[in-house]
Amino acid sequence: MKASDRRLAELRAEIPEVAPADARALAQQGAILIDVRDADETAQGVADGARVLGRSFLELRIEDAAPDPAQPLLVMCGSGVRSLFAAAGLRQLGYRDVRSVAGGFNAWKDAGLPFHLPKVLDANARLRYARQLNLPEVGEAGQRKLLDARVLLIGAGGLGAPAGLYLAAAGVGTLGIVDHDVVERSNLNRQVIHADGRVGQPKVESAREALLALNPDIRVETHAMHLSPDNVDALFAQYDVIVDGSDNFDAHYLANDTCVRLGLPCVHGSIYRFDAQVSVFWPAAPGGGPCYRCLYAAPPPPELAPSCNEAGVLGVVPGVVGLLEATEALKLVLGIGRPLIGRLLCYDALAMRFRELALRPDPHCVLCGAGHSPSADVKPHEPTHHPA
């Protein structure tokens, strides 16, 4: 008898096996179904609810998927052999309830159980995203989430420029850009998505050219228009995450109010000279969270609003802030880490200091507070009261 056959016989005695239909029922009750097949196999289909971790890095990645060693694990491969070896490895790590799905994915499919065809990364994509595919927090499943994601950038300016470039580089499948402006030479100290040769072009077109030059595999949707209460709902409804890189209070409030109404996360960034603020406003987040009006119920009247055009800006400041926004957008799409929900990150570039301030939903918020219906109480751009 070959050593592998002998070991397999031992494993069959050691590792409990479970029929595919029973595995599905257990998964629905909270067990974690883990697919350890190679990428070329999972491209043919993945059981609904399965986490594709692969065999190569299974032991290194399992704790992210199942931090609790008491959590029941169901291991699936193609035919139910490799899953026995994988299950043994998981038991050695300390997982107490590990079972192998008998007959693997083939038996799952034959039993008529539900599966889906995942988006496949081609060889080019595997090279392009190789460095982030290696991250357990991203991996193939995460990369497919990025490719499926639709992110809207409000503004292709100081914040949108760096954010757009890095979101495109990371492989966000669909990037929308809304901006009504044209490229001016005075933009180029910070809006690095544009170029001297494109001065005079609509910013959305200039940005599109730069993004597709960096990553031709993504889709860039351009919206050359002024964001207004008349068009904002239809536009935002097409996207999963809104990255607010706008440069005026009207747009910040319009973005916030619309995101609250539509239940979308709004990644906020704003700057004044060397100071900046970043947060994620998302009352509809699984754990809840504040909106921009919970923080600032109303904008300052124009005569008090700090004038950004006169203030001046060193390009690195929106550069840093735009990348913080891009980071938050990627985390939201991937579902990893702790997004800046309920936290306001204040950046002082001169002191090189970051402060994190706690934000809570305001129960009296006119938009998302208790008893307020976001669809009814505040219309986008409704005039706001400024006590004298």
Added chain:
Amino acid sequence: MDAAARVTLCIPAALRMHCAGADQLSLDATSVRAALAAAGARHASLSQYILTRDGQLRPFVKVFVHNQDVRDLDGLDTRLVDGDEVLIVPSVAGG
């Protein structure tokens, strides 16, 4: 009466024009309200930006102590002790 604490009022870039460019003010105060009043005695336009005529925080300015919004503490009556930093955080819109 409590002895006043020596506290620091941190001024963001957007409001430094109201206090001759200072990025912080050292003040003696026992509460946030008293700290803002002390700042206003030196720089009237600073407190006018932060507070309404009837002494309420304007809706576009936040004040934080120990990284907490004073709204979630005791509001303007939040007590201060020696060494406390009071952060003024106004809304800014640049991008």
